[in-house]
Amino acid sequence: MILPSLPLIVLTDLDGTLLDHDNYDYRAAMPALACLRQFHIPCIFNSSKTFDEMLPLRESMNNHDPFVSENGGAVFIPKEGSAVFHSEMTGSSYNSILNVLQLLREQGFRFRGFHDMSDQEVADITGLKPEEATLARRRHASEPIIWEDDELRLSEFLSILSCHNLRMLKGGRFIHVMGSNDKSEAVTFFRDYYQTLWDQEIRVIALGDGDNDLAMLESADYPIVIPGKNNTLKPENPATRFAEKPGPAGWNDTLLALLNDLTKEVNRG
Ligand SMILES: [Mg+2]
Incomplete structure (x- = not known):
């Protein structure tokens, strides 16, 4: 196991957040995705999609991190070196x-x-x-x-x-x-999971654009709001950052700026 450069995990919505609302393109987010990989920071997809819908997406994006399907209902953790997943139900079966x-x-x-x-x-x-x-x-x-x-x-x-x-x-x-689950279930679950795995306090970054993302954003340490199609979410956490651009471009710019600031903080400390 490789420890991350910063004790952080990222949870992200897909449609309209990491993926473009209309054409599912994510290329604009590639610099930030590469940065996460470089730092060994997990990028956990947290979507309303099903397990089977998310598998090919993860593969096409070369993502090997755990993921969460059906609005926090089920959590999947890849078993190292195999195509098998350990799964946990956080919702009802x-x-x-x-x-x-x-x-x-x-x-x-x-x-x-x-x-x-x-x-x-x-x-x-x-x-x-x-x-x-x-x-x-x-x-x-x-x-x-x-x-x-x-x-x-x-x-x-x-x-x-x-x-x-x-x-x-x-x-x-x-x-x-x-x-009774929502997407915040995954924040609690993975905060515990990585704190145990890495044996240290961790911080959670969450990114989302829709109403079903609000609970996830509220329970994260660093919420990032991507402007939605109809309205923009307003989490109460004062650490919230608001992306200027929608979709993957906003995802990229805001996440890179946050990682930059957190890196500076660590170097100063
Ligand atoms: Mg969305």
Whole structure:
């Protein structure tokens, strides 16, 4: 094991943060990514995507660090020298979510989830290619559903979910049914993990642009807000830095400036 030059870890959202919102390009972030690698600072992807959606992305970006899928629901740590991952559930398991949804269906609520749809149906609704829909349908910790019932029954549905320790996150087309986890779970998990592994106090940098990133940013030591498509997040931490540019360009500039400042601090100390 190689210790990092600075006792830091980075957790980052993908879409609209490290990846360009429209074309998923990340090239503008390559200087900062190279810097992290040089310093042996882990860059942990923390996304709402599934394990199977994140694998090819990590590979194309030559990232070998742990990662987190489905909004903090499941954590994956690569086992050194193999293609195998150690996984931990921080949320509710997919099976337990499907069981509760089945109960709700039997109580007369009308909805359809990814589990009920074919790859083609998911592709048609999401605009994903069929092979991408296959990856999106392999889930560990959340179920996207389409509500087909009266809007008024949704609050009753939510109450029953919370009896089973589940919650819902409203997305564009889908309602995501998931455990009580959010992306901040990963901050707590990896702070402990690396503090134990490196046997020293560590600091967490987090980068995000969307509402589902706010909890992650709030629990980090150094939050970096990437301007969002519709609004810009405002974490309460006074150490928060706000990127000027959206997507990977903002990711790069703000992270490099922070690393620079932290390096100076260490050299001075
Ligand atoms: Mg995002």
